[in-house]
Amino acid sequence: MNTFGQIFRLTTFGESHGVAIGGVIDGCPSGLELDVEKVQKDLDRRKPGQSHITTQRKEGDKVEFLSGIFEGKTTGTPIGFIIRNKDQHSRDYNNLREIFRPSHADYTYIKKYGRRDHRGGGRSSARETIARVAAGAVAKQLLQNIGVNIQAYVSQVGEVEVKKSYLELDLGLTESNIVRCPDLETAEKMIARIEEAGHNHDTVGGVITCVATGAPAGLGEPVFNKLHADLGHAMLGINAVKGFEYGSGFAGTRLSGSEHNDVFVKDGETIRTKTNHSGGVQGGISNGEDIYFRVAFKPIATLLKEQHTVDSSSHEVTINPKGRHDPCVLPRAVPIVEAMAALVLADHFLMNSISKL
Numbered sequence: 621m622n623t624f625g626q627i628f629r630l631t632t633f634g635e636s637h638g639v640a641i642g643g644v645i646d647g648c649p650s651g652l653e654l655d656v657e658k659v660q661k662d663l664d665r666r667k668p669g670q671s672h673i674t675t676q677r678k679e680g681d682k683v684e685f686l687s688g689i690f691e692g693k694t695t696g697t698p699i700g701f702i703i704r705n706k707d708q709h710s711r712d713y714n715n716l717r718e719i720f721r722p723s724h725a726d727y728t729y730i731k732k733y734g735r736r737d738h739r740g741g742g743r744s745s746a747r748e749t750i751a752r753v754a755a756g757a758v759a760k761q762l763l764q765n766i767g768v769n770i771q772a773y774v775s776q777v778g779e780v781e782v783k784k785s786y787l788e789l790d791l792g793l794t795e796s797n798i799v800r801c802p803d804l805e806t807a808e809k810m811i812a813r814i815e816e817a818g819h820n821h822d823t824v825g826g827v828i829t830c831v832a833t834g835a836p837a838g839l840g841e842p843v844f845n846k847l848h849a850d851l852g853h854a855m856l857g858i859n860a861v862k863g864f865e866y867g868s869g870f871a872g873t874r875l876s877g878s879e880h881n882d883v884f885v886k887d888g889e890t891i892r893t894k895t896n897h898s899g900g901v902q903g904g905i906s907n908g909e910d911i912y913f914r915v916a917f918k919p920i921a922t923l924l925k926e927q928h929t930v931d932s933s934s935h936e937v938t939i940n941p942k943g944r945h946d947p948c949v950l951p952r953a954v955p956i957v958e959a960m961a962a963l964v965l966a967d968h969f970l971m972n973s974i975s976k977l
C-alpha cells in the first residue's frame with residue numbers, strides 16, 4: 621500500500637532516480653487557505669545538499685501543485701503535487717544492480733517483488749519522504765487553524781546528547797544551525813561528530829525529539845487508532861527509524877507509580893496535570909497536555925568504503941558503493957518527523973469531528 625491515513629489520506633508515488641516524486645492528498649477539507657511558500661520552506665529544510673553534513677546530491681525540490689486549490693484555498697477535491705528529480709547521477713549505482721548493500725532494502729525488495737529499481741534504492745530511498753513533507757506541511761496549516769503547533773529537533777547524534785528537556789530549551793533556535801539542535805553548544809559537538817563520521821567514510825545515528833503543543837483533549841480512540849499507536853506507526857514508517865517512545869518512554873520503567881502518576885490539578889475551568897509523564901496521551905486519547913515523543917534513527921547503511929556482502933547469485937563479494945549519501949540522517953529528518961506527526965494529528969482531528977454531537 622502506498623496510502624497513509626484514514627480521512628486526511630496521502631498517497632505517494634515515485635522513485636529516487638525516476639522522473640519525479642509526488643503525491644495526492646484526499647480528504648483535506650475545503651476552504652483551507654494554503655500558503656504554498658510555507659510548504660516550500662519545509663521542503664527546503666528536508667532537501668539534499670543543504671549543508672556539508674548531508675548528502676551532496678543537489679536538488680532544487682520545487683513543489684508544483686496540480687489540483688485541489690483554487691484562488692489560494694483548498695476545494696475539498698484531491699490535492700495533487702509533484703517534485704521533479706533533476707540530479708540523479710544514476711550511473712553511480714551500476715555496481716548495485718546485482719549486489720545487496722548490507723542493511724539497506726536491496727535484498728528484501730528482491731525477495732518481495734522479484735525485481736527492483738536499483739538506482740539510488742528506487743522507492744526505498746528516503747527521497748520519497750519529500751511527498752510526506754509536502755503533505756505534512758498542508759496538514760500543519762490545517763492544524764494551525766485550531767492552534768496546534770509541531771516542532772522537532774535533533775536531541776542526540778551518536779553519543780552526543782542534549783541533557784535538557786524540551787521545556788528548558790528555546791526551540792526557536794532549532795533552525796539557527798545546520799544540525800537543527802536548539803542547544804547551541806551541543807549542536808557544535810554534533811556537527812563535529814557528523815564530520816568525523818564523514819571523514820572516516822562511516823555514518824552515525826541519533827534521536828529526534830518532537831513536541832506538539834495546543835492539541836485539544838479528545839484526539840485518538842480507546843482501542844484501535846490509539847493516538848500514540850498511530851504516531852508510533854507513522855514514525856516507524858520513516859526510513860532508518862529503529863525506535864519510538866512517547867512521554868516517559870523506557871526511562872519511565874525506572875520510576876515507581878507514585879513518582880510516575882500525572883496528578884490532576886485545576887487550572888481555572890480547565891483540568892490539567894501537574895507532570896506529563898504520559899506525553900499528553902492517556903488511554904490512547906490526548907488529554908490536552910503537550911504531546912511529546914522521541915524517534916531513534918540508525919546510522920545509515922551505505923558506507924563509502926569496502927564491506928563484505930553477497931550478490932544475487934549468492935557469491936560472497938566485496939562492495940564499495942558510490943553515490944552521494946548522508947553521513948547522518950538526523951538534520952534532514954527533523955521536517956519528516958514533524959510532517960508525519962502533522963498527518964496523524966490532522967487525521968485524528970478530522971476523525972474526532974464525527975465522534976460526538
Ligand SMILES: Cc1cc2nc3c(=O)[nH]c(=O)nc-3n(C[C@H](O)[C@H](O)[C@H](O)COP(=O)(O)O)c2cc1C
Nearest residue numbers: 724725744745746859860920921922945946949952
Ligand atoms: C532523511 C533520510 C536520508 C537518508 N539518506 C540515506 C542515504 O544517503 N544513504 C542510505 O543508505 N540510506 C539513507 N537513508 C536510510 C535509508 O533510506 C533506509 O535505511 C533504507 O530505506 C532501508 O530501510 P530501513 O533502514 O528502515 O530498514 C536515509 C533516511 C532518511 C530518513
Ligand SMILES: C=C(O[C@@H]1CC(C(=O)O)=C[C@@H](OP(=O)(O)O)[C@H]1O)C(=O)O
Nearest residue numbers: 636668675677740741745746747943944
Ligand atoms: C536524494 C535524497 O536522499 C537520498 C536518500 C538515500 C536513501 O538511500 O535513502 C540515498 C541518497 O540518494 P540516492 O537515492 O540517490 O542514493 C540520498 O541522497 C533526498 O532525500 O532527496
